[in-house]
Amino acid sequence: MNNFGVIEVASTKTKNAPGWAYVPDVGPSPSAAALQPANRKRARNQTALSLSDLSARQDAKIRKELEALDRDIHKDAAIPIPTKGGGASRSQKHTPNVRKISQSQKTFANHLDDYQALLALAETNPAAAAALMNTAPLPKPATAAAASSSSARNSNSPAPTSSSGGDKGASGGGGTPSTSKRSAAMAKRAALATANEKKKAAAAAAKAKAEAEEAARATTSADQDVEMTDAPGSSTEEGLVGGVETSAGSGSSQQQHGIAAAAPEEQPKLQPTPPPPQMYPPDGTILPPYKRAPPLPHEGDNDPLLVSYVPSFPTDDELRALFTAPPLSYLEARAAWGEEESRYPSRSFCDVCGYWGRVRCLKCGVRTCALACLNTHKEECVTRYGL
Amino acid sequence: MRPDVMVGTSDAASSVDVRRTLVLDNGGDTIKAGFVTSTTDTSLEKPRVIPNYIVRDRHKKVYVASEFDKCKDFSEIGYRHPVEKGYIVNWEAQKEIWDREFFNDNAPQPCDPSETRLILTEQPNALPQLQTHCDQIVFELYGFSSYYRGICPTFNAYHDVQAIFQTPRDVGTRVNLPAQILLLIDSGYSHTTVTPILAGRPLQSAIRRLDIGGRILTNRLTRLLSERHFDMRHEPYVVNEMKEKACYASLDFKSDLEKTWKGTQGEHRPDYVSGGGIAKDYILPDSHTRFHGIVQDYEPSRVAQAKKGGISNEDIVTLRNERFAVPELLFNPSDIKLRQPGIPGVVMQSLSALPLGLWGGFLANIVVVGGNTLFEGFAKRLEDELTLLVPSACRVRVARPTDPITNTWEGAANFAKHEHANKLAVTKAEYDEYGSGWVARKLAAGLGVPNNGTAKAAEEGQAGPS
Numbered sequence: 001m002n003n004f005g006v007i008e009v010a011s012t013k014t015k016n017a018p019g020w021a022y023v024p025d026v027g028p029s030p031s032a033a034a035l036q037p038a039n040r041k042r043a044r045n046q047t048a049l050s051l052s053d054l055s056a057r058q059d060a061k062i063r064k065e066l067e068a069l070d071r072d073i074h075k076d077a078a079i080p081i082p083t084k085g086g087g088a089s090r091s092q093k094h095t096p097n098v099r100k101i102s103q104s105q106k107t108f109a110n111h112l113d114d115y116q117a118l119l120a121l122a123e124t125n126p127a128a129a130a131a132l133m134n135t136a137p138l139p140k141p142a143t144a145a146a147a148s149s150s151s152a153r154n155s156n157s158p159a160p161t162s163s164s165g166g167d168k169g170a171s172g173g174g175g176t177p178s179t180s181k182r183s184a185a186m187a188k189r190a191a192l193a194t195a196n197e198k199k200k201a202a203a204a205a206a207k208a209k210a211e212a213e214e215a216a217r218a219t220t221s222a223d224q225d226v227e228m229t230d231a232p233g234s235s236t237e238e239g240l241v242g243g244v245e246t247s248a249g250s251g252s253s254q255q256q257h258g259i260a261a262a263a264p265e266e267q268p269k270l271q272p273t274p275p276p277p278q279m280y281p282p283d284g285t286i287l288p289p290y291k292r293a294p295p296l297p298h299e300g301d302n303d304p305l306l307v308s309y310v311p312s313f314p315t316d317d318e319l320r321a322l323f324t325a326p327p328l329s330y331l332e333a334r335a336a337w338g339e340e341e342s343r344y345p346s347r348s349f350c351d352v353c354g355y356w357g358r359v360r361c362l363k364c365g366v367r368t369c370a371l372a373c374l375n376t377h378k379e380e381c382v383t384r385y386g387l
Numbered sequence: 388m389r390p391d392v393m394v395g396t397s398d399a400a401s402s403v404d405v406r407r408t409l410v411l412d413n414g415g416d417t418i419k420a421g422f423v424t425s426t427t428d429t430s431l432e433k434p435r436v437i438p439n440y441i442v443r444d445r446h447k448k449v450y451v452a453s454e455f456d457k458c459k460d461f462s463e464i465g466y467r468h469p470v471e472k473g474y475i476v477n478w479e480a481q482k483e484i485w486d487r488e489f490f491n492d493n494a495p496q497p498c499d500p501s502e503t504r505l506i507l508t509e510q511p512n513a514l515p516q517l518q519t520h521c522d523q524i525v526f527e528l529y530g531f532s533s534y535y536r537g538i539c540p541t542f543n544a545y546h547d548v549q550a551i552f553q554t555p556r557d558v559g560t561r562v563n564l565p566a567q568i569l570l571l572i573d574s575g576y577s578h579t580t581v582t583p584i585l586a587g588r589p590l591q592s593a594i595r596r597l598d599i600g601g602r603i604l605t606n607r608l609t610r611l612l613s614e615r616h617f618d619m620r621h622e623p624y625v626v627n628e629m630k631e632k633a634c635y636a637s638l639d640f641k642s643d644l645e646k647t648w649k650g651t652q653g654e655h656r657p658d659y660v661s662g663g664g665i666a667k668d669y670i671l672p673d674s675h676t677r678f679h680g681i682v683q684d685y686e687p688s689r690v691a692q693a694k695k696g697g698i699s700n701e702d703i704v705t706l707r708n709e710r711f712a713v714p715e716l717l718f719n720p721s722d723i724k725l726r727q728p729g730i731p732g733v734v735m736q737s738l739s740a741l742p743l744g745l746w747g748g749f750l751a752n753i754v755v756v757g758g759n760t761l762f763e764g765f766a767k768r769l770e771d772e773l774t775l776l777v778p779s780a781c782r783v784r785v786a787r788p789t790d791p792i793t794n795t796w797e798g799a800a801n802f803a804k805h806e807h808a809n810k811l812a813v814t815k816a817e818y819d820e821y822g823s824g825w826v827a828r829k830l831a832a833g834l835g836v837p838n839n840g841t842a843k844a845a846e847e848g849q850a851g852p853s
Contacts, residue, residue, distance in 0.1 A: 062724040069606045069723065070598075079441055079467040081483050082449045097523040102478045108471040115514050286837055287567075287586065314742035322585070322741070323836045325592040333512035335581075335595040335733040337726040346721035354611065354708040355648045370651035 112330060119329070286319045352376050406532070408504040408803040409489070412539065412796040413481075414439060415470045415576035416601065416758070418452075419796035420488065420496060423803040434796040435496060437488055441467040441480055452484045453495060461624040462674050473510035473577035473600075474517050478524055490529070500529040504812060506803050508795060511538040511580055511594045515827065522826050526818045535812040536830050540571040540582035541589050542798035543756060545805060551754055551786045564805055570737075570749040572730065572769075573795070574717065574759035576601040579730060581737045583749050586837045587807070593740040597733045599716055599725070601758050605630050607723065608713045616704050625672060625680065629706075630713060632682050633667055635763040637711035638771065647707040660687060665710060671702040714762045718772065731772040750781045756791040807834060 094102070106114075300306045314322075327333075348357040350369035357367025359374055363385045368374045412419035412434070421434035435453075442450045445463035458464075469481035489498040505525060509518070518536070525534050544565035549556065565587030573580050579597040583590045605627045612619045612626065619626050637643045646663035650656040662685035670681040685705060716722055718729040728736065734753075738746055750773070755766055770785040777783060788794040802808055811834065813826050 066723065066725055069603050069610070071606075079443045079449065079465055081441070081479060082451060095523075095527045098528045101520045101524060102482060104478070106476070108474060108476045111476065111514050111516055115516060311743035311746070313744040318742055319585075320836050322590045322592065323588050325590070326831065327512055327591040328594065330512050330514055333580075333594055333596045335597050335727050335736050338728065338732070338736065340735070341721070341726075341728045341732060346724065347719065349712075349722065351614075353615070353649055354712055355644060369648070372649065372652040375652075 115329070116331070286316050286323075406502065406504055407498075408506055408808070409498055409531075410434070410506045410796060410799045410803055412508045412542075412793075412799060413470065413475060414508075415468065415473050416440070417576075417792070418484070418488070419793050421796065421800065422496070422498070423800045425804060427800070427804070432797075432800060434793050434800075436793065437484075439468065439470060439481075439484060441483070443467075451487050453488060459678055460674050461622075461628075461672065461678060463621045464624045466623065470577070473575070474513050475509075475521060476517065478520060482524070482528070485529075500531045503531060504533045504803075504808075505529075505531040505535070506799050506808065506812075507534070507536045508539045508542060508799060509536055510577070511540065511582060511589070511591075512596065518827055518830075519823050522818070522823050522830075526815055526823075526826075530815060533812045533814040534818075535808060537799075537802075537811070537833075538582070538589060539795050540573050540580065540594075541565075541584060541587065542795050542802050543571050543573075543754060544569050544584045544587045545798040545801035546788070546794070548752065548754060551788050552752070552784055553786075564801060565807075566752075568745075568748040568752055570734070570753045572734070572753065572755045572757075572760075574600065574730070574755065574757040576758060579717065579733070579757070579759070581730070581733050583737060583741060583745070585745070588834050588837070590741065593737045595733045595737040597717075597720065597727055597730060599720055599727075601627075601630075604634075604713050604716060604759070607716060608634070608709060611709050611712070612704065615709075617702070628680050629669055629704075631758075631761070632680065633669055633706050634710050634713050636714045636718070636765045636768045638764050638768055640711065640715060643711055644708055662687075662707075666705055666707045667710065669704045669706050671704060673702065714759070714765070717759060717765075718768065729772075730769060731776055734773060735776055746777070747781050750777055750783050753783070753785045755785060755787050756794045758792055760787050760791045810834070 348367045349355065350357045350373050351366045352368055352373035355369040355373075357369060359368050359370065360366070361368065361374065361377055361381055363381050366377060366381070368377050406424070408423045410421055410423055416439060418437040418439045419434040420437060421432060423432070437453050438455045439452065440455075441452070442455050442458065443465045444450070444458055444460055446460075448458075450458050467477075467480055469475060469477040469479075469484065471477070475481050486494075488494055489496050490500070491497075507521070507525070509521070521536060522534075525531050525536075546564075546566065547562045548566040548569055549562075566584075567586055569584045571582045571584055573582070577600045579599055581595045581597075583593050605623065608630050609619050609623065609626045612629075643665055646658040647665055648656065649659050666685035668683045668685050668689060670677070670683060672678050672680050689703060712722075716725075718731065720727045720729060727733075738749060741749070753769075753773075755769065760766065766785045766787045770783055773783045773785070790797075811830070813829055818826050
């Protein structure tokens with residue numbers, strides 16, 4: 001066969017696609033799959049290109065379901081404000097700000113998008129960021145805020161000048177962010193930076209925690225921390241005793257377990273006096289110091305097997321950083337899906353009755369518990385996917 | 388509040404400030420509102436709980452906020468909420484509700500803003516733009532004489548927290564506000580937040596949020612019922628009532644689920660037939676004689692009779708695993724494929740942002756507030772799951788105040804009488820002088836770092852008879 005001198009090199013296997021070009025066969029193609037469905041049983045897999053595409057489709061479905069769960073059942077905007085008998089008695093001249101706010105039809109999603117865009121702008125525009133760094137200090141304790149009021153007045157261009165057009169401002173809300181908006185964004189970025197540091201510190205703390213779990217024997221920690229509540233006297237004693245019971249009952253440390261079994265009533269006395277570097281608070285001035293008499297000495301105090309691990313109390317610097325940290329942004333504060341949660345597969349339930357989902361429908365992949373529910377499901381499934 | 392305990396307030400502060408304070412806990416579903424003066428006994432005072440929505444019933448009649456009491460027919464109700472995701476977004480609607488409740492001539496709680504201080508709650512991690520809107524409305528539209536906007540969880544520290552835990556202590560102990568250490572879990576209509584509070588100051592970097600609240604739970608129950616029983620998609624009020632009356636947090640999910648399983652084809656499991664102590668009959672309102680649903684114990688014969696259509700024409704829904712599968716979402720959001728940890732996991736994430744030395748104190752003082760905590764077994768379930776997650780030396784205590792819905796308001800009322808309120812509030816003159824940016828910064832700064840002076844004073848009060 002004369003093929004006009006064209007020699008194929010790329011692949012060994014080729015296939016005629018609709019039209020005229022030779023294409024290497026690297027997997028199911030959407031056009032071919034649509035023409036010739038290979039597997040009629042698993043209807044859900046028909047249009048999928050690959051595994052990742054399938055999961056993207058499923059992701060979209062899940063997201064849609066979650067959004068449906070999260071919204072009001074009736075459309076909000078469908079209900080107008082009743083005109084009579086309302087707040088008309090306060091009909092006065094509104095300031096431009098008030099007019100703008102009350103005429104705004106933005107939803108929370110709009111505001112959130114605006115805010116995220118603002119953060120992104122502050123990150124990509126270093127010149128503006130540098131200018132903002134000078135004018136927008138981090139939120140400080142009240143006294144500092146008062147001191148910085150003069151600079152605040154300069155940096156803060158109030159809305160009346162920028163939105164003197166009145167209603168125009170309401171429609172184009174995300175257009176030109178005022179300086180005050182950006183300064184807020186800068187504060188947020190600073191917050192982000194500190195938060196990242198915090199996260200690193202937290203990771204270190206988590207590492208320390210693993211060691212702590214190994215070493216944690218007695219409950220001097222509970223003792224110390226309970227002291228911080230504002231219930232003095234017997235509450236501390238109570239917490240102490242309870243804590244000891246907990247740790248002894250868990251039997252996590254064999255050494256103490258034997259003693260606890262032998263003489264449980266002696267437990268409160270067993271508390272070793274905490275070593276001096278771990279006194280609460282170490283040398284802090286922020287929180288009230290511990291002034292009560294230390295626990296009675298006991299002959300087991302210096303026993304290396306009974307010595308307790310107490311996590312050191314945070315220093316003043318750490319506490320000060322915690323107290324003055326600016327708030328996280330809305331999205332940062334959302335609890336994330338961590339390693340701990342993704343370790344186990346999520347539970348799946350029967351689509352019909354809510355019991356464990358143990359059987360998959362061949363066609364659509366929905367899970368059901370057993371034959372009875374599967375048959376119920378199939379009636380519905382047939383209408384969607386055919387036989 | 389226990390009678391043998393005195394709550395400390397600053398005498399100097401109370402003599403300076405004799406004005407009225409409007410304390411407003413503007414929740415996603417209900418507003419908790421009430422007035423506080425320096426002479427108010429906040430332990431007796433209860434707020435008025437006002438619906439924070441505009442409602443339209445099936446006859447197209449519209450009810451705003453507390454007018455909803457007059458509504459008798461709850462079927463096919465539509466809602467309009469000014470609060471979205473916990474934050475006031477739609478001021479047009481919020482203004483209408485506030486006007487009718489507080490500022491009109493015939494308002495149920497009349498208020499003259501120019502002579503009143505406003506204490507308003509907001510959810511943590513709000514968007515700055517929305518906060519600015521709020522400040523502008525408060526000063527430019529209403530003109531309150533002074534104002535403080537603080538995050539909800541913090542106000543809960545202005546309580547005698549150890550009384551909630553029923554910690555035994557000496558008679559006559561003087562309680563200092565705010566509480567020294569507290570981990571507050573607020574599970575409300577819009578979402579659930581975890582906030583560590585130390586010496587009355589929220590530790591902002593450790594606040595975490597779970598995007599599951601009462602609204603999602605109601606919608607979830609709606610979906611389950613619509614798939615299994617009747618189409619309830621247009622009856623949010625009825626379903627919400629059903630959720631509040633019949634759902635509970637399961638302490639043993641696996642065995643409860645086992646008891647409610649129908650079994651495979653042709654099987655008659657005894658637990659299923661008898662109801663297993665879990666199944667309940669819920670009698671739906673018929674909008675003629677009965678306007679509220681009724682929960683009754685499961686009776687197999689009743690449904691059979693109803694099916695025959697003879698004796699009883701009541702609409703009965705038999706609730707089985709719906710009763711506990713819905714609150715279960717708070718503990719396992721992955722059940723609806725939401726990729727977030729449950730409340731215990733969120734608590735752990737919040738703690739992991741804090742030094743290890745503070746863990747013990749926070750874990751021993753966990754208070755849960757908000758409407759979702761009213762589910763039976765909620766606090767116990769949380770305590771059980773947390774105990775499994777934390778180091779064994781830590782003691783976990785979870786307590787729920789007697790009224791978790793108004794607890795934030797009561798705390799805010801205590802706050803209004805506390806010297807901190809005077810320290811933190813912003814006056815209208817300051818707003819006019821410095822502008823909204825300054826106000827936002829001052830409110831965000833909060834109390835700052837506690838200094839040694841207050842610490843010493845607190846310690847002296849705390850030492851008590853020892």
